[in-house]
Amino acid sequence: MGEVERLFIAAGCNRIVNNVSWGASNLVSFGAHNAVAIFCPLKAQILTTLPGHKAAVNSTYWLPNSKFAFRAQQLQLHYLLSGDADGVIMLWEYSLGEKKWRHVLTVPEKHKKGVTCISGIMLSTNEALFASTSSDGTVNIWEIILPLAAGGNCKLSHLEALSIGSKTMVALALAELPGTAGNLVLAMGGLDNKVHLYCGERTGKFLRACELKGHSDWIRNLDFSLPVEMDGKRNTLLLVSSSQDKTIRIWKLVPCEIVDSSKRKGVIGLASYIEGPVLIAGSSSYQISLESLLIGHEDWVYSVQWQPPSAMSEERTGYIQPQSILSASMDKTMMIWQPERTSGIWMNVVTVGELSHCALGFYGGHWSPNGDAILAHGYGGSFHLWKDVGVDAANWQPQKVPSGHYAAVSDISWARSGKFLLSVSHDQTTRVFAPWLNHTADENSWHEIARPQVHGHDMNCVTLIQGKGNYRFVSGADEKVARVFEAPLSFLKTLSCAVSAESDVQEDIQQDVQILGANMSALGLSQRPIYVHAAQETPERSGSEVVDTLETVPEAIPVTFTEPPIEDQLAWHTLWPESHKLYGHGNELFSLCCDHEGKLVASSCKAQTLSVAEIWLWQVGSWKAVGRLQSHNLTVTHMEFSHDDNLLLSVSRDRQFSVFSIKRKGTEEISYELVARQEAHKRIIWACSWNPFGHEFATGSRDKMVKIWGVENESSVKLLLTLPTFSSSVTALSWLGVDRQSKHGLLAVGMENGLIELWHLSAIYKDGCETVPEFTAKLASRLDSFMCHASTVQRLAWRNSEKVEDCRNVQLASCGADNCVRVFEVNVS
Template sequence: MSPTEAGELAGGSGAGGGVGVGVERVFVGAGCNRVVNNVSWGACGLVAFGAQNAVALFSPSRGEIVSTLPGHKATVNCTLWLPTKKDVHQVRCAERHYLLSGSADGIIMSWKIDSGKGEWTHALQLPVMHKKGVTCLAGRMVSDTVSIFASTSSDGTVVIWKMEDEPATVGSCKVSCLHSISIGPKPMVSLSLAVLPGQGGHLILAMGGLDHKVHIYCGDQSGKFTKACDLKGHSDWIRSLDFSLPVMTGSEEHSLFLVSSSQDRTIRIWKMNSDAVSSGHTTSRKEDIGIASYIEGPLFVSGNTHYQVSLESLLVGHEDWVYSVEWQPPTLTGDEAHQPMSILSASMDKMMMIWKPEKNTGLWINSVTVGELTHSALGFYGGHWEPDGKSILAHGYGGSFHMWRDVGLGSENWQPQIVPSGHFAPVSDLTWSRSGEYLLSVSHDQTTRIFAPWRSQVSPGDVACWREIARPQIHGHDINCVALIQGSGNHRFVSGADEKVSRVFEAPLSFLKTLQHATLLKSDKSEDFDDVQVLGANMSALGLSQKPIYTHGARETPNSISNDGPDSIETIPDAVPTVFTEPPVEDQLAWNTLWPETHKLYGHGNELFSICCDHGGKLIASSCKAQSAPVAEIWLWEVGTWKAVRRLQSHNLTVTQMEFSRDNAFLLSVSRDRHLSVFSIRKTDDGAEHHLIAKLEAHKRIIWACSWNPFSHEFATGSRDKTVKIWRVEDSSSVNLLTTLPQFHDSVTALAWTGRDRARNAGLLAVGMDNGMIELWNISGGRASTDNSGSGSSPLSFACMLRFDPMLCHVSTVHRLRWQKSDSSDEKSVLQLASCGADHCVRVFEVHDF
């Protein structure tokens, strides 16, 4: 679904003697924006959702995000597929599908996917009609090429639109505004649109919002809608509305059903049938059903027919706000569309329920309940049916998806399924593991997550699918930086957050064995687990520290989550460490994959901002937010004793990034004060010795990023002044500027340098920018060795090798770029580049020669 080859190639001295490079995106991890109406499951089989300013698409069958669509400048609030799941006749012959998305700045965009080619194009941006954020979209196809849809906004207006598909033209669709309805001071937050039965294209629009009423409007394809009636009954905000397809009742007439849900925790089903038949059949139904008798509501007129509204049922079962209700999608039998009488509801009580009328009495009852036991105190923002009705999907407060599929043969049996996952706030930092088998990221969503390619045991030859396999740290503060501790021994990392403490974590036995399953390593080739005494970690209800659970004390502990039901507080499980033989789902990640915290590093006076580890795993450097020289000190910590061994003074403001040279001889730091500093570092028995070699005002604006050449003592710095400069440490005593790359289009916020050819001192420099774009530059020449002699010097040359396609890139600031195993001197044909950004995304690219 996404382009794989991308980029504009610039000529010049490319890597490998003029050979170019190509890029392919292999993984995107992103959480869902925490707003109602954000998710839409299309008839094409893809799920669309907003991830910060991007529209992300994931394939439920693969459990992977397949593409992200850039364009919006503000948070995406709502999405809508056309044709919808209810347009079963149009879906069958649809050559292309359209996706509408609305954002917090009032902009609505249209995207097109060609069903045959699977290629995405940006169709158009609709005229700006809303002054504030778009909160809901609803629409229907009224013919094979024409659709009518409505948008509502917090500015108090509802706009009716018409979209015409024009296959003959290049633009392929035309959108016009038909009507704008002013609602008043209490805006509408939910919409549903349907075609009235037997009316020759007359439409009915239901809207609900802050005034506790359901407003019914009637209109036709010309777009002129008039108020028909109000439906009263709810006692709080109405959050979701959905019309069914016309349903055949006892007579030969069709009835239309509308379901509404509210923050008053109830769901109401309204029935609308033509007045001519309602009076004749109300009596008989009352006699048949008794307690479920109709409560007659208002009468309204559309065209030449009167419609009687009655309350079909009041559904009470949820214990918190019901954010979402949706009718099961219709099925097509021959040319006849059949509407199943089944409703899915999702609530903030962490439950989704399927409601169906009982066969004997006709009473609506709750037939299926599914839910989650996550650490989050809040529940689901929305629930959605798969087009065939076999799966249901919820999105929750933690930016997470939860999917269940009915795998039962004779009776219903709903089982959790694998879905994409990721951070739901800006991702501030990431790092590869020592041997590159997994990626660890930290975010302002206060979690640390591990992503890895999970290889199928059934068919090991297949391409591995990337999954989130662990959530080592769940914190109470935004996490700003992370460093993996290099060297031999167990997997360890240190993270810094919006507190004055760095925390050290060590991989437990449960994670090591899970990683073994993910990578399909045989036990004789894997690490020796005998020395690992810690099975996992547990988090106290009110604490920030994750306490270890030891292997000898875990014999009696159950190794799986109790399935007794989520009804009582007693059944909520402890955070039991678990070894996973298949990718874990959301509640397992939240409960069963914590790492124990082994040390805290006290000393900084403000929030931690940057952290790094030397390549031998002996020293850690950390910095914090600072506005004065004493606070801007860089602290050096000794791995093992975890003592502060040195405090390096040079900068006056926050040190934004630090990195050790590949031979650990130098520590480079860059700062908000526009200076760079290079320290010589030597590890000693009693700690470390350091010496400030150079402090230079390197740029005209904040310096955000720096990176060393893996083969020599050259390094790059990137700044808000839109420049990247290449420097060299001369004779371990001074720093000289070698060159400045041509000015970039935006602020440079991330850099990563990897080696490609040691003999020519050639490598690739990845440059990430404030607008989300990524470029690859070939840097070669200069000094080809790390000795102090002048031998091997050659002029430094550079060329832009690749500009990533915007469809592959982030949609806002790139925070960090990391090459996998960038210290390798072998000229590999395929490299992996990881990136993270303010758009909540973690991305992995494969860069290869072509």
């Protein structure tokens, strides 16, 4: 019992350039807070996260990456480099056969400041070189001898430390020079608007060779092609650079003697070029020239990448380097550039994305290993994937990708039916995740299916209203107002498509919903309803009307989705209308909870005095304030109603818990009184949870303790059990009832270090005493660190905790400060 499987991970990408890498393994890596996340583009699912970094992950790089995929067909081991904001670089090993990850080593000499870029090159199947740059003004070059078998040792040698000075370099590219044995070229670009080229040997020093001028703003990205065939020889190297001056430049490196021979023939045509500096590498020299200047983007061009080479046919060995470049820009477009067949002039042949004022654009663009898909990551931590599905002509269509929050996730709440999970985050969004039934494979895969609230403040807490009726939730943010949202018709229909059992959804829902969706207000603080009858009328705009200004917000078009929506649809067309605002608190909201009947909501805010720390009770439906409970002196950090709704438990920064008795008198009146208040821990109490089968509850604190308490006759509280001290502060608790007769349950414990443990709790009744039993606790499962969060666990929640006695497997959701929402499947049989 207690076996745990990972079902789902949602996480957004850190909003930084050079953060994403697409490997020859056909997996994509990216930094999600201080973990490295790995996602599979074919499944549109995040497979795992790699914990270990103590700061935000800035840069990831696969060895081999998609450029060398044609050589990596037989490789069973793939390697990944990751660098963070503290200057630490780690190396990870992935076994393709076993699908297992291993932390191989941490690079011994770290940068003094954050890593901004890592670039590498595979010299053979087990030999690689990589360079890293940082805002500390240095570029380090390392050689790695990779193990031939899984679990082997890596040999790492430091070749060179180049001091750049105050003009930081933010882009690197490495290549082998064609026609020479073992000579390498390193290109770097950054704040001084120049491309600097260094030459070196595999084992020796890297010497400054020359610099290329032309860009008029920071250089953001560089990429070398593999040697291109010209005149029957692979001796030409192409370098592409992109800049904040909105342009892309292609530079050509050709051995000098070839330039001289063409001059002697007097060939002057469109292909002739402006001669640049000469690069000398050992006994060889190369003429560098500007091959082309590409203008088309309307904003900073953050990334450029050559299309990965493809292997030649079986008769001919080698590869074909396509003349094709992918660029990604802050104008929210990606473009593919290719030379025209007749004139050789580089043209933009494909544009995807949208020129849009509504969101900042793309931080990077990447080719798939076989060149049939392109991936961008954007300002909102989101991914955007297009695939060429055309048969005769190119036809780039958007595809499903994983999504998630790009800032700390502060709270989660299950729908009463367990059909979906709601999360709120400091990225100012509320998101709905649900298992979507795939009819062809007859299996569920989890996806984000709606983004009900996009707000102007960081979100701190949320609760879904339990009980019958339409789905509603209350959210609290860094403002003094709680807001109530109601599911529109478009969401209810989408949900019935997702779960593929319409009768289930319709049991819960009153079908007289007149609101189809919602529109965002200009400041992003409230959401206006779109009514069903109004949706038929499309507003007419006169030709002279200027639509594209910062004040106008695009009209939402709520629709029913028959497959999981993509990022652009989520951001605009899945909003829920706001139905009420709850005024009363004096400070930013901190905690919310709802009773199990769906009749009362309790709320608390940040507080330093008794009067501000009071808990407000709100009547669901009329949304009147029906109670103000005073007990604590500081912020109430967590609250929960007992499963019979007779008691409300609250815990606080003042190290005390309070238990209130709640009595309902008639329809709208309630009475409440403080049953017990007790100082329970030596430090802040972060979490509490009731036993579903009784009036026992657990509290968890910064003092690394979890204590089990029992309420006697709704009048006093007794300490029943103290669990062994945990390895870190306890920040989240959730109690699952497994067997009602024996009061047997599972307590999920989340900690500040990101780890999660499951504990068996069993009740023992002595001497015929039926009131408060004694409890025993035993560790059921300590989740593997690769499955857990890389930072503080903020909340834990069991799915369908009422109906668990009928099933073997139950699901546990968790959210954390590492930007992740996770769902686990736990075997309780």
